[in-house]
Amino acid sequence: MRASRFVILALCILLLPIRSFAVAQDDRMDQDDAVILSEAVGVGGVEESSSIDMQEYLFGHIADAYDWHITTVNGHHVSIPLPVILIDGGLHVFSSEKLAHGAVYDGYRVATEGEPSAGKIVRASDGTRPLDISITKNVCGLLIDSVLLVVLILLCARWYRRHDVLKEAPTGIAGLFEPLIVMIEQDVIKDAVGPEYQKFSPYLLTAFFFILINNLMGIVPFFPGGANITGNIAVTMAMAVFTFLAVNLFGNKHYWKEILWPDVPLFLKAIPIMPVIEIIGMFTKPFSLMIRLFANMLAGHIMLLSTIAVIFLTVKLGPAINGSLSVISVLFGIFLDVLELLVAFIQAYVFTMLSSVFIGLAHPQHETH
DSSP states (O other), X not given: OHHHHHHHHHHXXXXXXXXXXXXXXXXXXXXXXXXXXXXXXXXXXXXXXXXXXXXXXXXXXXXXXXXXXXXXXTTEEEEEEOEEEEESSSEEEEEGGGGGGGOOBTTEEEOOTTSTTTTSEEETTTXXXXXXXXXXXXXXXXXXXXXXXXXXXXXXXXXXXXXXXXXXXXXXXXXXXXXXXXXXXXXXXXXXXXTTHHHHHHHHHHHHHHHHHHHHHHHOOSTTOXXXXXXXXHHHHHHHHHHHHHHHXXXXXXXXXXXXXXXXXXXXXXXXXXXXXXXXXXXXXXHHHHHHHHHHHHHXXXXXHHHHHHHHHTGGGOHHHHHHHHHHHHHHHHHHHHHHHHXXXXXXXXXXXXXXXXXXXXXXXXXXX
């Protein structure tokens, strides 16, 4: 078990400089884009012409897309086209490559910047959106990470089927997963939920490892990693909705009594002030879960992209300044990678802990005297 942990730690350490270099290479656009970046800063550090839109640069890399960009070679973008699936008076399925570079195919195109649905597929005739269920980059990454999680869990279960845990300690994948599972279930779920924790352990453990795997895969700089899944508010909203349902569908009668008829003076219940506040609290709790996970993971990607952008923005300041700032940018990028490894675990832990607390609050024990 110690050997497996050492190997994983060594891989993480080796991954850090590779990730910073890979991000720099991926963000090294073709020559025209590099000129735009360098022209954003004038000679002597005085901005002469602000032709670069940093907001577009940052959010263009972390936003969802209809293809998966791998790298850029001599100005040529190497991407994996993903399937477009539209329901618009019938089923329309084709490759996203058909819509590359503003092309129109089968009566559809990708909306350009400035349009209400910029970056989304719209009808070429009137610019309205059809029902879009395409396999985008985030969806593809979500499927890959989910399959990876299932495979890891099945490998872990396979070890337990073939070995007697009373005679030997787990090794390999099982040795990596067992401490995490025991820690989360015994120290987080059991303490927060209470006596009925075993009913909710499968969901809460799944949520923990699902978030952790997606966070870690988002740090990997090459395919099939790098998708901004937990930095997508639609994904975090779905996770928050699951917790909301687990809290309110399985809450006991004492939980609903505290919401609809709390133990407060009668005039606060008759107006009613406290029931309204409690009902609002039912929705603010999952909302905070959604925003916390989304904002923290999105901020990590933005900070790293901003650090890499310094390399291009200082090109016209001379080789001395550009070289020194490039070294600082790479070193700071490695530091941010270490920080993201920590944040990846902390955010999965915090989401699971808060979900456990909310579920536990929905199962108050009735005191009898």
